[in-house]
Amino acid sequence: MQKYDLAIIGSGIGGALIAALNKDKNHILFEKDSNLGGCASTFKRFGNYYNAGATTFVGYEENHIIKDMFNKLNYVPDIFESKVAIRTIQNKKVVDRVRNFEEFLLQIQENYPNENNRIFWKKIKDIDEKFWQIKDIHFAKYSLKSYIKSLATFKDMIKVFKMDLFKSASSFIKEILGDITQEYQSFIDAQLLITVQSKSKDVSLLSMALGLSYPFHKVFYVNNGMGSIIEEILKEVNVHKNEEIIKIKKSKDYYVINSSKGEYQAKNIVLNTTVYDSKNLFDKKIKNYYEKFEFSDQSAFTTYLTIDSKKEFLEHYQIILKIDIPNCISNSFFISFSKLSDEKMSQNGYSVTISTHTKVSTWKVLSTEDYKKQKELTQNFILEHFLDYFDNISSEQITKIFSATSLTFQRFIGRENCGGRAINVKSALQIPSCRTPFKGLYNVGDTVFAGQGWPGVALGASILNKELNEKL
Ligand SMILES: Cc1cc2nc3c(=O)[nH]c(=O)nc-3n(C[C@H](O)[C@H](O)[C@H](O)COP(=O)(O)OP(=O)(O)OC[C@H]3O[C@@H](n4cnc5c(N)ncnc54)[C@H](O)[C@@H]3O)c2cc1C
Incomplete structure (x- = not known):
């Protein structure tokens, strides 16, 4: 042996x-x-390559854990920084999540006006910056010594964040922004769903700050998938x-x-x-x-497309709808396009991964026939709204389309829950x-x-x- x-x-x-x-x-x-x-x-499927889930790469920057690890491995990834991390579209409102704070704030103010937007978003960014400055984060629960060591991490955090660490995200929104419109709330929640898998009512201010600040970091496209x-x-x-x-x-x-x-x-x-x-x-x-x-019952619904087009697109979009996607727990979906210059991913046209949130229990209880029907229903709904926004893409240009549910993830990578906790x-x-x-x-x-x-x-x-x- x-x-x-x-x-x-x-x-x-x-x-x-x-x-x-x-x-x-x-x-x-x-x-x-x-x-x-x-x-x-x-x-690889039908001769084309697709990213199964993750499409954005974050953390390859100075003083960040991933850069430190890759340096140790003597590895430099083949990546490209996205100028716009995500373009978020809600009705006629368009917000480009760019790294530059003032440029981002201007768009927020234009689309979701509030006299305290600056205070709110500045605090969000500050908390995130302070978090990534904390060195030597430790978390272990196996002995008294390990609990004491972990408490030291929390002590450092409490020193930096005071009671903000425990504040609920919703109460912070209310305290700073007051009663915001449903659209603004939906914008914040849709962004949070991508990064922390939860809406503001379920997370602490710290989690919200880390989630909403994701695009203030360098967000990279990974060549070759x-x-x-x-x-x-x-x-x-x-x-x-x-x-x-x-x-x-x-x-x-x-x-x-x-x-x-x-x-x-x-x-x-x-x-x-x-x-x-x-x-x-x-x-x-x-x-x-x-x-x-x-x-944790949370999972992902993903749709994969190959699109025969030479038009230019950003790498990532998020579309927020007025209604929830059928069989899903979200009214938004996240779209990632391959780059045309990426010869592996785009060899037969754009490779596109669309993802949204669903529950394991939604799919698990269905008969084979109903499963097929419901999967198709969700896929068609996403496709319809995708084509609605991208009116420069026609359905004839979509040469391949197929989707994955929690059951698909279980079959290939042995997990129904997707997206972590x-x-x-x-x-x-x-x-x-x-x-x-x-x-x-x-x-x-x-x-x-x-x-x-x-x-x-x-x-x-x-x-x-x-x-x-x-x-x-
Ligand atoms: C749709 C979607 C979109 C996402 N988008 C992003 C994004 O843009 N950016 C980002 O940073 N993160 C993103 N995430 C989150 C991120 O992808 C995950 O948090 C991360 O990849 C999980 O890594 P992991 O180490 O938990 O391993 P997993 O991804 O869970 O991998 C575990 C591996 O173990 C293997 N395995 C399981 N059981 C066995 C066994 N018995 N024997 C042998 N092998 C086994 C599986 O096949 C699998 O390869 C996304 C997640 C999803 C689902």
Whole structure:
């Protein structure tokens, strides 16, 4: 039986970062799918490439965790900074989320006038800047010492943010902006749904600030698809693709791992599976540990298009409608176009990924026939409103279209929940840390602190990597 010091299960952002940072150790990475990257992968279908989920890359800037990690790996990504991070369209209102604060504020004031817009957005930006200046963020819950170390992080945060940290986002909106129009509220919530998977009524001011400030950072387009970053950083890693881990058993000093192809031994295991799915890999005590995490029903509905056009488009748009999308929990959808200069993604026309939010339970209960019907209904609704806005694209130019629900994500990357867990005051106490109570067993990914997306998962991976370095 092959023996390893470190086995990583899954090549999502979290698993890939940990594997790359530990490639000089005696390691192995298992990935069930044929593509690397999970929600951040790029796949090929009908001869065309599509980004499965993630399309925007943020955090590659000085003093940011991702730049630090990539520097350590001697890796420079092939990326392009988007001048407009997102163009948001609501009825006739258009707001370009640009990095320049004054330019952005002018548009907000024009579209959603409020005498305190400057105070509101300045505070949002300030909180985000202060957050990313906090060094040495730690979060662990396995011993008294670890709680004390984590409390030190919270102490630093409280020192910086005072009670703002605990304030609800909605009460802050009301306090500064007063009673805002439904349209303005919908604009704020639609932006938050993309970045923190929640609306303002469900998050703290800190989460809202981090979510709304996303486009104040450099937002990048990734040439050759998001999955190419993962493939590049895993180049020197011992990767076993198309190999699913089925069962893991703990022995005294190591774990026995059973995959779809064989049996292995490892002293340490990093699970990049979600904390809701990890229970399926274990029996007894470890199974019980994972069973206690309450399932988050949130997921994604994605539509993929190939468009035969040579017209110029921005990289990202968000369209906010007056009504909710059928079978979804949102009235907005996020559109990402490939760049025409990207020869891999745009070889047969634009590759477009459209995403919105849905619930796992919506799809799970349907019969095969109803599932097909409802999926088509949602896809057609999105397509109709997409064509409504992009009147320079005709339906004949759409040469390919297909969609994914939570069931599709389950089939390919073993997770129904997509988009991770939003951090608010309540979930911060429930969300697990990277270390488990079991020696040599660790978690990484967007259902573990510090949450979803490149910045959140990378922050969690950096905390885990420090812990692993003490062990390996
Ligand atoms: C539609 C959508 C759009 C998004 N847009 C953005 C965006 O623009 N920018 C951004 O930064 N973030 C975005 N996100 C969030 C981001 O993609 C995720 O938070 C992040 O990619 C999750 O990484 P992870 O480490 O949790 O791994 P995951 O993506 O969950 O990957 C886990 C991997 O483990 C593998 N695996 C699972 N079980 C097993 C097993 N038993 N054996 C072997 N392998 C296994 C899976 O196949 C998968 O490859 C988006 C998410 C979605 C769903």
